[in-house]
Amino acid sequence: MKKLLAALLLPLAALGFGGLAMAATDYPVQPVKLVVPFPPGGPTDALARRLADALTSQLGQTVVVENKAGAGGNIGSDYVAHAKPDGYTILFGTSGPLAINISLYKNLGYDPRTSFAPIIRIGHLPNILVLNPKVPAHSLKELIAYAKAHPDALSFASSGNGASSHLAGVLFNQMAGTSILHVPYRGTGPALNDLLGGQVSMAFTDILTALPHVKSGALRPIGLASAQRSDALPDLPTLDEQGLAGYDVSVFFGIVAPAGTPEPIVARLNKAFAAALSDPEIRSALAMQGIVQAEDKTPEGLKKFIDSEVDKWSKVIKTAGISLN
Template sequence: MKKVFASLFAAAALCTLAGPAGAADTYPDRPIHLVVPFPPGGPTDALARRLAHALNKPLGQAVIVENKAGAGGNIGSEYVAQSKPDGYTILFGTSGPLAINVSLYKRLHYDPRSSFAPIIRIGHLPNILVVNPKVPAKNLQELIAYAKKNPGKLTFASSGNGASSHLAGILFNQMAGTDILHIPYKGTGPALNDLLGGQVTMSFTDILTALPHVKNGSLRAIGLASAQRSEALPDLPTLDEEGLKGYDSSVFFGIVAPKGTPAPVVAKLNQAFIQAMDDPGVKSTFATQGIVRASDQTPQGLASFIDAQVPKWAALIHSAHISLD
């Protein structure tokens, strides 16, 4: 009997040790849920759905997109952070939940640096600085000079307090030495409408939203608010090139899983996303939306990137005394 118990104990111990590896060997054996912490219909949701479709082939399972919107992306992010770390619930994160919100919100039940297992950095969506054509400035230096000579005349619209378009304007004011007034709206649509109508004079918005209006002349592009140029507007210089050295307010996209997800599962997901980004449909979506694919697509690369982004935005948020409940 002692020998029987000893054998059973040894077998149980081996199963315990082999559990994560064994699970990784058969992973995935059921559909995976990709949580988008924003409402359906926006550019983030469209990109996530395109990638989810392309992931079916390398993973051999359906990838189901779930929209869990609210609190600037916090609701969906907290849901994933508290999910079982088995690779079947992952987050399509952006700059807000993965870098900004930890400093912006007073009460947050996750930390982007410690609550997740990074999988891959997808890329970034360049913001673009656009002005109403009535503004007598054709480039960055003219805009800065006009703002300093005419205090109170320029305003910048954002999609809401604490949004990336708001922080982009705050960063611009700090780096350019200007005092352009912030006008918050409830979403990109209302902000864009008032910019086109001349009720506000400028905005930092994503290139996908701005591109049609830049091409038809209803908005004037001053420069890209990113570290590198975009294929969507290859002749438009970045604000860095125009003299605002180091300026970058791009929105990045990253995939993370709950902390504790086995490394082999993370590795499988990483390779699946890399293959999915080579899909012609995904490449077309990248080109249409002006998304720049990340050069470092390792889990460690995303972890390092988040570690650098969090203090960058924390310093800006604290210096501008921005806080949300």
Template structure:
């Protein structure tokens, strides 16, 4: 990863800060925002919300195109091969932009060299939830119960190497527990078995878990980010309950094919920043648990991705997960 740093800085260098008057207008045709996951999930919902909002800023429509498969790699590879004209963008997440480079033997693109960063959209914390039948109400009680019953507790994930899997790996490492991982083919099946009590617990995204927590079908024990979430301010973070340094949030951001002109990147960054600053959109995203950062430049987002690659690489290696 240290060897990748100069490469990423070189990629980011194509998007220097430009004065507003230097922004280049986009061609008069729709911009395509590729979501590398199926329709209906949290990533798709966020991308469509943002695409609907940004039309005013760009002066042209933005269409969302789902290209799912291989943990996000198919959609990411499609954008990496697209013309570098700013007309085809990737709504990337921690998977294709940080985790998959270590998790998969081949991904068909390079997270650093294949893309030019545009803007960080935000981060969605994972949340530790348990089935209500489990007799624990906070993280310390869970740790005590797990140690008293080693290997008896299982946690569901959306698949090997997913953030919901790696969150459990980090938990076991910091807490000294032996939670058993049960991978599923997607968040939906994992959630169904958790709700049914076939598995004891899970580390799922806040947007998916929130309705079930509020309805009492799941019990929330902690937010899996460094600080509490505004969407559930009364719920302590896992870190403040004794696991210092615990932070497993999923990030979302926009990237373009490498080689996209700096002026085009500046135009896109400014448009997305203005859209993300709209009170209606900020309120909607906040209600979904998405934590919006201050406006980020392409350079800042590039540095952020590189840091995330290092963090997730460590967790993937600890998990032992490897996919073809």
């Protein structure tokens, strides 16, 4: 009986594995859904749509952007984490859903370290520390000294509790030994308006948003909150260079698929994204948006980076006692 059962199951098993291998070899044979876990119109959505167009040419199938916003990127990310691992539903992830939120939310529904198959790290958008010109500081050293001498005088704006602009200030306080007050807003726009108006003292925001106001003199740049300088402001040193060793709160972008996606499909998507990112027009467009491309574009590189970012932000969040549910 056992031999008979084995004889009956063997062809079925072979058919299943053969079908999976064939699907991976022929991939893609239908449109690919690129999920953006944020509303349309934002910088992440714009970047995803530009890459989707380029990826369509690389794959020979339409790449459709679908926005599934909510809960700081958790809704769309959870949707992809539980999608069929066949390469037809992938996520355009950022620092929040792929590194930070696992430590902010108690019931996230997925784990960025185990729920996804990493495909490629696109790059990062540098943040910059800017002050309202009324603050009497022109360097990191002067800012820290003033903050310590006047512990109740300064405040920093963020786009909301748990946002990278919030955690940037938390990490700054921890590393600099300051106690600058956090003022959360509903988005970058309102936060920037109050910073320009002098209702708050400073903010950590992306360089693209801050650049026009820096050039006009409406905001004073103190330093890049990233590991390297930016071509947009090449003479502005990083906070790391100025003494805040290891300080880096850049927002990163990465593409992932549901865990269990066959390796040939992951390799196909990695190759297609890498080719799109090497296109001169795409490179120029990303540079104009202030995005610095990642040097390591392998799936293994993204996996290692996500793990390190999860560890980094879990320590910051735990130390500060921050929780969003």
